[in-house]
Amino acid sequence: MKRGPLLLVFAILAVAGCQREERDTRPQSALGSGDQPAAVTALEPGGQRPASSDTKAGVFEANAFHLSEGKRLFNWFNCSGCHANGGGGMGPALMDQKWLYGSSIESIHATIRDGRPNGMPSFRDKIPDDQIWELAAFVRALSGNAPKSAAPSRDDDMMPHPSENRLPDAATLGKSP
Template identity: 45%
Template sequence: MDETRRFNWLAAGTLLCMLLIGAWIGWARHPRQYRTDPPVASALDQFKLMPDRIGGTPPDVYFAIGKPYEATAFDLSQGKRLYSWFGCSGCHGDGRGGTGPSFLDGWWFYGSEMVSVVASIRDGRPHGMPSYGNKMTSDQIWQLAGYVRTIGSYSPPYTATSRNDDKHTRPSENRAPAAGLFEQGPAGVRSDRGVQP
């Protein structure tokens, strides 16, 4: 009887330790942002673009909240979901391009900075990129921009998403640099291709 009682106490102690460790891991992980406060969302829309609409400056609030759209796994996975949901792969494929430009070849028509990608999604661009400013919230636009930047990044963030079970022709976002697998153009600016990241 004494042996059974000791085993029960040991099992209960082990279970309690596991629950405490699980609670600590859940508490320690990065908090998810389910909805941006309206003043912050409004401030996110106040970024400044250069006169040629290539590059610019993010709003101060973006730095104040810690640039989450580029760094948190939750926001990047939401961006990946939006990429699929809004049919971005219809034009850009899995990042190699198609009707729309490639994200992997090292050339970004309107710059690879976060503000440039956000402006492209929100306002659209000439020659086929539609505006999604009235179809997505500010939060979703920034999440999608963060994900798009991971597709062809030269150094992957540790929070980048992994690949789906579908067939792919490129490495997953967390296995970058995917762009290194493809021929890169000459350094600098090419007027026909845009800016190299």
């Protein structure tokens, strides 16, 4: 007999727990109702050249110190992981004169800062703008587009011929045996 009231209590609790729960399966988005069209930007390969209102380009491109800092940053950020020491790998080659998005230092700066589709990440707000300019100057120098007054920026193993001070027996040149 004691089981009857206990079973009745459990039955009432089970029936009360089986009521249908109402859920809002599609909550309203925080961005709005979706009636506004999404903003679309056009990416044009080799298209619009970035505005050259910044006078930093010439300062970084013609300065050997900034080129050497760009080289250090190129190695530090492991750019050669994709660009294979300038020769191309997963990313495009940087040693030739054929550039999809333009070979000006402003275009290179825009590519590093904003990134490109299919692999090139954006470094905006990740590294300071001056370091982006140094990287851009070094990348431009890899293809031989840097002014000759600045120091060569390629490593000796990437040069088409050895540097004069790296020639074997440079001290004995001009001396007869």
